[in-house]
Amino acid sequence: MSLSSTNLRVQNGRYSLKEKTAIISDKNDLSMNDMLVTKELHLLSVHHRRGQNKVIFEAIIPLILCSFCPFFVRSVVYICTHANGSLLDFFKQISTQMTLKQVLEHFFYLQWHWPSAIIFFLFISYSILMTLLLPGEKYHGPVTDYGHVPEYKDNGFSYYLISLGLFVILTAGLKVFGLTPTYIYDNFEQFLSTLNTFAFIFCLFLMLKGKYFPSTREYRSSPNWIIDFYRGVELYPRIFGVDIKLITNCRFGMLAWALLSAIFCMKAFELYGYADSSLVTCILTVVYLTKFFWWESGYMKTMDIIVDRAGFYLCWGCLVWVPALYTLPSYFLVSHRQQLGPTLTFLVLLLGFLSIYINYDADRQKLHVRRTNGNCFIWGSQPQLIRAKYRLLNGNESESLLLANGYWGISRHFHYIPELVLAFLWSCPNGFHYVLPYLYVIILFILLMHRAHRDDQKCKLKYGQYWLDYCEKVKFRVWPGIY
Numbered sequence: 001m002s003l004s005s006t007n008l009r010v011q012n013g014r015y016s017l018k019e020k021t022a023i024i025s026d027k028n029d030l031s032m033n034d035m036l037v038t039k040e041l042h043l044l045s046v047h048h049r050r051g052q053n054k055v056i057f058e059a060i061i062p063l064i065l066c067s068f069c070p071f072f073v074r075s076v077v078y079i080c081t082h083a084n085g086s087l088l089d090f091f092k093q094i095s096t097q098m099t100l101k102q103v104l105e106h107f108f109y110l111q112w113h114w115p116s117a118i119i120f121f122l123f124i125s126y127s128i129l130m131t132l133l134l135p136g137e138k139y140h141g142p143v144t145d146y147g148h149v150p151e152y153k154d155n156g157f158s159y160y161l162i163s164l165g166l167f168v169i170l171t172a173g174l175k176v177f178g179l180t181p182t183y184i185y186d187n188f189e190q191f192l193s194t195l196n197t198f199a200f201i202f203c204l205f206l207m208l209k210g211k212y213f214p215s216t217r218e219y220r221s222s223p224n225w226i227i228d229f230y231r232g233v234e235l236y237p238r239i240f241g242v243d244i245k246l247i248t249n250c251r252f253g254m255l256a257w258a259l260l261s262a263i264f265c266m267k268a269f270e271l272y273g274y275a276d277s278s279l280v281t282c283i284l285t286v287v288y289l290t291k292f293f294w295w296e297s298g299y300m301k302t303m304d305i306i307v308d309r310a311g312f313y314l315c316w317g318c319l320v321w322v323p324a325l326y327t328l329p330s331y332f333l334v335s336h337r338q339q340l341g342p343t344l345t346f347l348v349l350l351l352g353f354l355s356i357y358i359n360y361d362a363d364r365q366k367l368h369v370r371r372t373n374g375n376c377f378i379w380g381s382q383p384q385l386i387r388a389k390y391r392l393l394n395g396n397e398s399e400s401l402l403l404a405n406g407y408w409g410i411s412r413h414f415h416y417i418p419e420l421v422l423a424f425l426w427s428c429p430n431g432f433h434y435v436l437p438y439l440y441v442i443i444l445f446i447l448l449m450h451r452a453h454r455d456d457q458k459c460k461l462k463y464g465q466y467w468l469d470y471c472e473k474v475k476f477r478v479w480p481g482i483y
């Protein structure tokens with residue numbers, strides 16, 4: 001497909017491809033890689049383009065998701081603690097024991113609990129301050145259509161380690177005053193409803209900010225506010241120099257995930273003494289998130305950051321969805337005690353570490369091949385490479401290496417398998433009596449299968465025949481022999 005000869009209007013009708021090409025051609029100082037990402041972004045935005053008459057139809061799914069997700073999150077947490085993990089009990093309670101007011105409150109999940117709000121604001125202020133103050137080398141995200149180059153400080157790993165250290169110190173300090181972080185477990189529902197209320201107001205603010213005071217020219221405003229609320233308007237919103245996506249996704253969402261798992265584990269110890277199942281879940285989660293923060297600068301170049309905008313999907317997702325649903329395996333263990341015993345403890349930990357390692361190693365293999373331009377060994381032999389050519393938006397040609405052996409020869413997204421296995425492993429200490437603790441695995445499965453499909457589409461658009469050649473060589477998308 002010759003991109004430069006196509007003159008297509010982008011969704012909001014702000015600029016055509018010809019106009020874009022002209023803008024990009026002016027950017028003589030951009031590197032090839034930057035151009036590549038510019039083209040990717042363009043391809044993805046073209047992919048998402050719809051006719052104006054579809055706008056209303058398109059708003060239906062976002063509307064359902066924005067109204068249903070908070071209800072879903074609340075119900076799940078409620079079922080864990082008040083309905084003995086049973087969906088049936090929950091529906092019985094809703095239909096027979098709750099007043100209409102209670103059902104509506106349950107549905108909208110918009111409540112404010114001051115102690116939770118204070119904890120949240122202290123936490124988010126801490127995250128922002130540390131992000132600004134901690135030293136770190138500067139690095140850049142890919143250049144955008146309008147030539148914006150997001151700049152970040154590589155201090156995610158030190159932020160994570162210091163935060164874990166401070167958490168331990170704070171826990172010991174609070175004990176002196178008869179306080180404990182497990183207060184959050186005891187008030188988790190209020191905590192989540194406060195987060196939910198804040199996240200809704202915040203997403204509304206982000207939408208209005210994007211429409212009227214965008215930080216960069218990288219914003220996409222549609223005539224439909226529901227779509228804008230859900231998908232977001234701005235790609236790189238900043239408030240007083242603070243990058244919103246970095247704060248919500250990494251510095252809040254991922255740290256909250258680690259700390260909540262630790263808090264739930266502490267609560268289990270408070271209740272039952274030594275609780276091996278909670279410990280296993282907590283250790284695996286914390287180690288996995290250590291890996292995440294080690295690789296945070298890589299995450300800032302993924303689809304979540306360069307394609308998805310700061311709206312309900314991403315920001316509400318990281319502020320509410322992640323703390324509530326991603327921590328479910330450890331939350332459930334507090335009210336449903338399980339004993340693993342030393343053999344299973346050892347086995348689950350071992351397999352968990354192995355999964356984290358394989359997931360990390362697959363990411364590393366791909367990066368290593370590209371960094372060395374193929375002058376390396378993959379599992380002891382020469383790498384099998386496809387030198388995939390693609391055309392940049394300014395018409396120039398560039399090349400990427402596609403690895404077709406090692407993990408990337410087993411299937412095209414093999415690294416999602418250890419990610420799923422790990423999720424299963426930190427959920428399985430819950431035993432097999434309930435489905436709820438496996439909700440994270442189920443959600444992750446759907447998310448990753450959809451992501452694999454989305455990524456394949458992106459690569460097909462970008463590399464054309466080269467990608468088809470790779471697909472011919474490596475037939476399966478995720479599951480060897482199956483899919």
Ligand SMILES: NC(=O)C1=CN([C@@H]2O[C@H](COP(=O)(O)OP(=O)(O)OC[C@H]3O[C@@H](n4cnc5c(N)ncnc54)[C@H](OP(=O)(O)O)[C@@H]3O)[C@@H](O)[C@H]2O)C=CC1
Pocket residue numbers: 302303359363366400401402403404408412413415416419444447448451455458459462
């Ligand atoms: N727990 C959770 O909720 C989730 C976790 N994750 C994890 O995040 C990490 C990142 O995943 P994700 O963001 O999906 O991105 P990936 O690591 O899957 O990277 C995909 C990109 O890699 C490049 N690529 C594809 N095939 C090859 C190949 N054969 N050789 C070389 N390069 C190739 C392409 O980019 P290019 O344009 O550069 O060629 C492609 O777009 C993973 O570890 C994943 O498991 C992801 C989603 C959800």
Ligand SMILES: CC(C)CCC[C@@H](C)[C@H]1CC[C@H]2C3=CC=C4C[C@@H](O)CC[C@]4(C)[C@H]3CC[C@]12C
Pocket residue numbers: 065069249292299304312313314316317318321322
């Ligand atoms: C229906 C919606 C509210 C769903 C919200 C989804 C988002 C919260 C998640 C979408 C993609 C997720 C992530 C992608 C990659 C990641 C790398 C991994 O190593 C850690 C987890 C994560 C950052 C993960 C976090 C949640 C999402 C942003």
